[in-house]
Amino acid sequence: MSFKLLARSASxxxxxxxxISRNSLPLxxxxxxxxxxxxxxxxxxxxxxxxxxxxxxxxxxxxLTDTDLAFFRxxxxxxxxxxxxxxxxxxxxxxxxxxxxxxxxxxxxxSTSEISTLLKYCNEHLLAVVPQGGNTSLxxxxxxxxxxxxxxxxxxxxxxxxxxxxxxxxxDSGVILExxxxxxxxxxxxxxxxxxxxxxxxIGGNIATNAGxxxxxxxxxxxxxxxxxxxxxxxxxxxxxxxxxxxxxxxxDLKQLFIxxxxxxxxxxxxxxxxxxxxxxxxxxxxxxxxxxxxxETFRRARADLCEILSAxxxxxxxxxxxxxxxxxxxxxxxxxxxxxxxxxxxxxxIEVSGSNKEHDDAKLESFLESVMEDETVADGTVSxxxxxxxxxxxxxxxxxxxxxxxxxxxxxxxxxxxPKMYSLVDSVAERLKEKGLLSFEDSSKPVxxxxxYGHIGDGNLHLNVCVREYAKEVEEALxxxxxxxxxxxxxxxxxxHGVGFQKKHYIQYSKSPVEIQMIKDLKKHYDPKxxxxxxxxx
Amino acid sequence: MSSKIRIxxxxxxxxxxxxxPRINKAHNGVESKGVKFSINPFDDIAVEEAVKIRKNNKxxxxxxxxxxxxPSKAKDVLRTALAKGVDTSSLVDVxxxxxxxxxxxxxxxxxxxEQGSNLIIMGKQAIDDDAGQAGQMLAGxxxxxxxxxxxxxxxxxxxxxxxxxxxxxxxxxxxxxxPLIITTDLRLNTPKFVTLPKMMKAKKKPLKVVNPAxxxxxxxxxxxxxxxxxxxxxxxxxxVKSVDExxxxxxxxxxx
Ligand SMILES: Cc1cc2nc3c(=O)[nH]c(=O)nc-3n(C[C@H](O)[C@H](O)[C@H](O)COP(=O)(O)OP(=O)(O)OC[C@H]3O[C@@H](n4cnc5c(N)ncnc54)[C@H](O)[C@@H]3O)c2cc1C
Numbered sequence: 001m002s003f004k005l006l007a008r009s010a011s012x013x014x015x016x017x018x019x020i021s022r023n024s025l026p027l028x029x030x031x032x033x034x035x036x037x038x039x040x041x042x043x044x045x046x047x048x049x050x051x052x053x054x055x056x057x058x059x060x061x062x063x064l065t066d067t068d069l070a071f072f073r074x075x076x077x078x079x080x081x082x083x084x085x086x087x088x089x090x091x092x093x094x095x096x097x098x099x100x101x102x103x104x105x106x107x108x109x110x111s112t113s114e115i116s117t118l119l120k121y122c123n124e125h126l127l128a129v130v131p132q133g134g135n136t137s138l139x140x141x142x143x144x145x146x147x148x149x150x151x152x153x154x155x156x157x158x159x160x161x162x163x164x165x166x167x168x169x170x171x172d173s174g175v176i177l178e179x180x181x182x183x184x185x186x187x188x189x190x191x192x193x194x195x196x197x198x199x200x201x202x203i204g205g206n207i208a209t210n211a212g213x214x215x216x217x218x219x220x221x222x223x224x225x226x227x228x229x230x231x232x233x234x235x236x237x238x239x240x241x242x243x244x245x246x247x248x249x250x251x252x253d254l255k256q257l258f259i260x261x262x263x264x265x266x267x268x269x270x271x272x273x274x275x276x277x278x279x280x281x282x283x284x285x286x287x288x289x290x291x292x293x294x295x296x297e298t299f300r301r302a303r304a305d306l307c308e309i310l311s312a313x314x315x316x317x318x319x320x321x322x323x324x325x326x327x328x329x330x331x332x333x334x335x336x337x338x339x340x341x342x343x344x345x346x347x348x349x350x351i352e353v354s355g356s357n358k359e360h361d362d363a364k365l366e367s368f369l370e371s372v373m374e375d376e377t378v379a380d381g382t383v384s385x386x387x388x389x390x391x392x393x394x395x396x397x398x399x400x401x402x403x404x405x406x407x408x409x410x411x412x413x414x415x416x417x418x419x420p421k422m423y424s425l426v427d428s429v430a431e432r433l434k435e436k437g438l439l440s441f442e443d444s445s446k447p448v449x450x451x452x453x454y455g456h457i458g459d460g461n462l463h464l465n466v467c468v469r470e471y472a473k474e475v476e477e478a479l480x481x482x483x484x485x486x487x488x489x490x491x492x493x494x495x496x497x498h499g500v501g502f503q504k505k506h507y508i509q510y511s512k513s514p515v516e517i518q519m520i521k522d523l524k525k526h527y528d529p530k531x532x533x534x535x536x537x538x539x
Numbered sequence: 540m541s542s543k544i545r546i547x548x549x550x551x552x553x554x555x556x557x558x559x560p561r562i563n564k565a566h567n568g569v570e571s572k573g574v575k576f577s578i579n580p581f582d583d584i585a586v587e588e589a590v591k592i593r594k595n596n597k598x599x600x601x602x603x604x605x606x607x608x609x610p611s612k613a614k615d616v617l618r619t620a621l622a623k624g625v626d627t628s629s630l631v632d633v634x635x636x637x638x639x640x641x642x643x644x645x646x647x648x649x650x651x652x653e654q655g656s657n658l659i660i661m662g663k664q665a666i667d668d669d670a671g672q673a674g675q676m677l678a679g680x681x682x683x684x685x686x687x688x689x690x691x692x693x694x695x696x697x698x699x700x701x702x703x704x705x706x707x708x709x710x711x712x713x714x715x716x717x718p719l720i721i722t723t724d725l726r727l728n729t730p731k732f733v734t735l736p737k738m739m740k741a742k743k744k745p746l747k748v749v750n751p752a753x754x755x756x757x758x759x760x761x762x763x764x765x766x767x768x769x770x771x772x773x774x775x776x777x778x779v780k781s782v783d784e785x786x787x788x789x790x791x792x793x794x795x
Contacts, residue, residue, distance in 0.1 A: 280573050286732075333732040337594075358575075373735050382732040385619050386577030387557035389732065 045093050045100040046471070048145050048502070055536055057146040061128045064104050064147065068127065072107055075117050080155065082106040091150045094143045095136045095197075096410055098471055099502060101144030103130070110155045112230060112238060112269040119267065120236030122149060128532050129234075131263035133205025134176065136197040138412045139501025141209070141262050145536040153204055156269055159183055167275045168227060168244045173204020173268045189275040192219035196398040204268045210260030212497030214397075217458035218311040218354070219276060222259050229255040230270030234528045242272045257523065262499050263534040265527045279311070279354030281361050284393045285369060287381035288334050288345035292423045295347050297377050299419075299457050302351055305368040309361050312352035316454040317426065320400045321348055323452060323467065327403030333382050333393055345379055349457075350397045400454055404465040407449045411466040411475065413483050414455075416493035422462045425486055426453035429464060429479065436478055447472040461496040484510040502537045543601035544694070544717065546589045547656035549647055550582035550605055550620055552613040553667040560667075567764045568637070569667065578616040581662025584723045587730040588692060589660050590624035596694050602626050606650045608643055610634055614746060622733045622741035629747040631754075640672035642758040647673070648680045649754050656718075658700075663688050663722040674722040684715035688724040 049055070072081050082088060083105050092101045109115045122129050128148040135142045144150060156172035159180070167189050171180060177198040181191045193206055195213035205211075207229070210222055219225060228241040241255050258268055289295055295315050302310055316324075321342040325332055331340030334348075355361040365383065372378040384390035404410040417425065430451040433439035439448040448468050455463040464483065468475060484494045488510040495504055495511070508517065520539050524531075554560050555575040563570040578586075586605065593600040605620040605628040607613040617628040631646055638646075651659065664671035678685035686702035690710070693701040698717045703710050705724065751758060779785045789795045 281575070285735075287735075331729070331731070334734065335731075369735055370739060373739065378735075381735040383735070383738070385583075385733065386580075387555040387575060388580075391557070393732075 045097045048099045048101060048140070048143075051099075051471070055145060058128070058531075058535060060126060060530075061148075061532070061535070062126045064127065064149070068121075068125065069105065071121060072105065072118065075121075076107055076109045076114055080108040080110065082108070091132060091135065091152065092143055094140055096138065096140075096405060096412070098409055099140040099143050099145075101130075102147050103144040103150045104147055106132075106150040106152055108152050108155045112156070112232060115151065115153075115232045115267050115269055116236045116238055118151060119232050119234055123234045123236070123530055123532055126530060126532065128535050130534050131208070131267045133174070133202035133208065134197065134200040136201045136205070137209065137501055138414065138498045139495070139503040141499055141501030141534070141537055142205070145502060148535065151267060153202060153267065153269065156204075160270070162187055162189070162275075163244070164188070166244060167277065168272060169275050170242060170244075170270065170272045171203060173207070173271055174202050175204075177201050177203055177206060184275055185278060188278050190278040191275055192225040192273070193222065196401045203271055203273075207259055207271060208262055208268055209499045210497070212456065212459060212461065214312050214314065214352075214456070216456065217313060222273075223256060225274045226255060226259055226271065227274055228272035229258055229268055231258050231266045231268045233266040234530065234533055238269075239266070240270075242270050244272060246274065257527075260499065262501060262538050264524060264538045265533060277356075280356050281358035282311075282352065282354040282390065283361065283365055284353075284384045284390045285351045285365060285381055286333050286383075286393045286396065287349045287351070287372075287378045288343055289347045289349060289377075290345060290379050292347060294377050295349055295423075295457060296419055298349055298372055301372055301377065302368065305371070306351070306353055306364060309353040309355040309364060310351070310458075311354040312350065312456075313458040314350040314397045314455070315457045316348045316350070316397060316400065317423070317452060318342060318344070318346050318348070319450050320403075320452040320454045320465075321396065323403040323406060323450070324396050324399045327406050328395060328399050330392070330395070333396060334380050343380070348396075349378075350393060352394075397454070400452070400465075401463075404452065404467045407467055408469045409471050410468060411479055412498065413462075413464040413466075413479075413494075414496050414498040415462050415464065415483070415487045416460050416496040417462055417487065417490050418492065419457070419460055421490050422455075422457075422460065423453055425462060425483070426451055426464055428486065429466065429483060432482065433466070433475070433478060436474075438472075438475055438478060444469060447475050459496070481507060481510070487511070500538045505537055505539070508539065544592075544596070544599050544658050544698070545601050545654060545656045546592065546603045547647075547651055547654055547659045548582070548585050548589050548603065548605045548620065548625065549643075549650075549659070549661045549673070550586065550607050550616055551579045551662070551665045551667075552576050552607060552609045552616045553579045553665055556580050556666055562767050562769060566766050566768070568767065576612065576615075578619060579662050579665045579667075581664060581666070581723050581725070582616075583730045584725065584727050585660045585662055586620045586623050586625060587728045588689075588721075588723060591728060592658075592660075592692065592694055593624070599694065599696070599698075602654075604628065604650075604654045604656065606631065606647070608633055608638060608646055608751075611748075617746055618738070618741050619733060621744040621746070622737040623730075624737075625744075627745045627747075629749050631749045631751050633751050633758075637668070637760075638758060639760050639762060640670045640676055642756070642760065643673045644676035644680055645756045645758065646751065646754060647677050649756065651677075651681065658717055659683075659720045660692075661720070661722055663724055674720055678720045681718070681720075683718045683720055685720045685722070686713050686715060687722045689721050690724050690726045692721060692727065 091106045130144045130148045130150050132142050132150050132152045153174035156174035158172050160170040162169050193213050194215045228243050230240045230242050325342050332342045334343050353365050384393050433448050440446040441450050451466045455461045484507045487494050493511045555577040561570045589603045603625045605625040607617050608631040661674050688704045689702045690705045691703035701714045703712050
């Protein structure tokens with residue numbers, strides 16, 4: 001069984017909703033808004049090579065020749081070899097508009113065997129390679145630094161099979177997450193991962209970065225849900241463990257090596273993943289709180305009272321809501337009677353519950369909310385009354401990432417920290433930037449607009465976004481290694497879920513011991529002895 | 540007529556507007572098992588408007604009553620209406636029976652009489668059957684003025700209402716004295732989220748359950764649904780290589 005998925009499935013307009021959409025209910029998707037903003041910015045992105053002159057092109061790597069191009073064309077066909085400089089731009093530039101590489105060729109193979117042929121060739125001819133998925137990496141992992149060959153898996157976009165009994169989905173690595181999700185929805189299942197970039201990122205990219213996202217609290221990490229992988233090693237060897245065994249204790253669990261490998265070991269081409277049954281009832285509450293301590297207290301209570309139906313617990317500071325409000329132009333869900341502004345509460349929380357019995361789940365959520373409101377742990381809040389409101393409430397969390405780049409760019413820090421100290425990092429960074437005279441929301445001559453914090457409380461994961469008007473060196477120097485030192489002092493991780501990529505390559509020692517780093521290097525050397533896979537990054 | 544405005548807002552519980560409805564196995568209705576139900580979006584707007592009218596005309600509005608005709612689960616949408624600022628509510632519990640617009644209008648007339656309402660604000664249609672008739676039929680039964688598809692409502696001190704409606708290429712404004720029926724269009728307002736404290740307070744507000752048999756009405760349905768089918772899937776388009784080919788294809792299809 002094999003299904004061709006459309007590039008984007010967004011417009012499955014329900015018939016009943018037609019009466020409404022005709023009259024233009026605000027249904028505009030996040031993504032159209034986001035592209036509108038991104039095309040606004042006329043500033044060209046500086047070359048990574050110029051921005052980071054200390055990083056030098058590895059002279060061992062060969063330069064692309066016409067012979068190489070001719071070979072590539074013979075493997076994947078003329079149309080799948082992109083060399084036009086306008087067309088290349090989208091593959092060279094990252095989502096944040098922070099990094100820009102200089103690749104002269106993008107290859108878009110259509111099968112695992114084509115990838116195998118391509119990689120074998122690149123390995124033999126010492127051509128460095130960057131595997132690319134949806135190019136939504138937030139650490140500069142998905143774009144070349146110099147002239148590496150980009151291999152995009154965009155054309156590997158088929159669902160291979162879905163077993164309704166076991167819930168096992170087998171699919172190509174280039175399937176867009178949102179398409180996988182809509183496919184599964186039709187079959188009563190859910191992808192065990194959800195994140196703000198779902199309309200663009202690929203499931204292969206998710207696995208290559210070991211993405212965490214909004215549902216980790218409920219469904220756990222990809223290390224648990226991925227059952228098997230198909231991947232091509234640099235020498236062209238195809239590693240295949242696309243079986244559907246939940247239990248298999250024969251030898252090292254090799255697929256784990258690829259989960260979070262960020263394109264440094266090989267190219268993932270196929271995925272076998274366990275998908276839970278789709279919850280039949282989902283509801284969302286959105287709360288305003290007086291302090292960070294109350295956020296923690298609410299989480300403690302939610303875990304205890306909501307128990308098995310709790311599926312997401314996200315927190316956001318007020319500043320992040322101000323950004324989201326400017327970006328979406330929507331009235332804030334907790335706005336007062338007569339205005340649309342973000343209210344004064346310093347923190348907001350989004351709680352999602354999902355289960356199989358609406359009456360039971362609603363009753364549980366209601367009694368939880370009553371109890372936290374009564375003793376004033378929570379100051380104000382609302383619950384979605386319908387599906388449209390549910391999506392709107394999620395937007396106030398999901399749009400922050402895109403809103404953060406509204407002024408021009410963003411320095412993203414995605415850290416794991418012990419919960420009690422998690423938020424203080426945002427305050428200390430904002431303070432530091434103010435002291436140095438770099439930050440002002442109003443004064444547009446300052447490079448930094450604000451430092452905002454939000455994230456997955458349930459996973460001890462903070463997103464610190466330093467929203468900038470331009471990528472100034474002095475800002476980067478004020479932030480790095482300062483942020484990493486703070487994280488290390490609290491025994492946290494400098495990359496909770498976004499990975500290492502280019503941005504954090506030199507900071508990995510803040511979270512990994514010398515022994516661990518050596519073991520990683522040994523593995524890399526073993527599987528990619530010539531170092532052609534995604535160089536200048538990771539390790 | 541009374542010296543105060545007494546508003547009645549009928550609301551319906553329907554399959555959530557954001558979901559794709561499916562035809563049931565018997566092909567005589569829409570599958571309702573395991574599907575999320577919510578307030579009909581136009582009715583949500585009607586509730587919002589009623590509350591807004593009271594806010595803008597503090598001394599004029601005496602009460603707002605919401606009524607739903609549906610199964611006992613429709614209490615949920617009534618509770619939401621109460622949380623939004625409606626004072627009292629009633630549920631005419633007809634179970635899973637789908638009433639036709641005329642029967643609905645007859646019930647609403649009864650409720651109007653009981654409540655002494657002189658302004659009825661209701662959705663221009665329910666998005667499940669898309670009939671779009673109840674408001675007009677009710678106006679007929681009551682012999683009241685009606686202003687349909689409202690995109691703006693102004694209530695004057697002299698108990699007249701000015702109602703704007705979007706029409707092709709412009710706006711039509713009508714004025715009528717109360718009693719009056721207004722049906723709502725999407726652009727009338729944007730319903731707000733209901734805050735938790737209001738939801739909690741709403742639990743204490745009155746919600747009366749009415750047995751339709753006690754109303755002494757003939758509610759018999761007059762229509763029989765013979766069969767319900769999905770519209771045929773549209774054929775995919777084709778790509779042509781040249782203008783000539785385009786023209787010849789169009790000629791083939793007798794489009795030019
Ligand atoms: C708006 C937004 C929200 C986000 N939210 C989250 C979040 O909540 N949680 C989270 O964890 N991340 C989040 N991210 C970042 C996240 O890492 C990516 O969105 C996603 O997982 C990357 O998928 P991609 O297909 O875009 O991969 P890319 O960006 O194309 O690539 C990412 C890395 O994986 C490698 N790679 C990609 N495909 C393959 C392959 N087939 N084989 C081998 N290597 C490959 C690339 O070389 C690169 O190093 C977010 C990003 C954005 C833009």
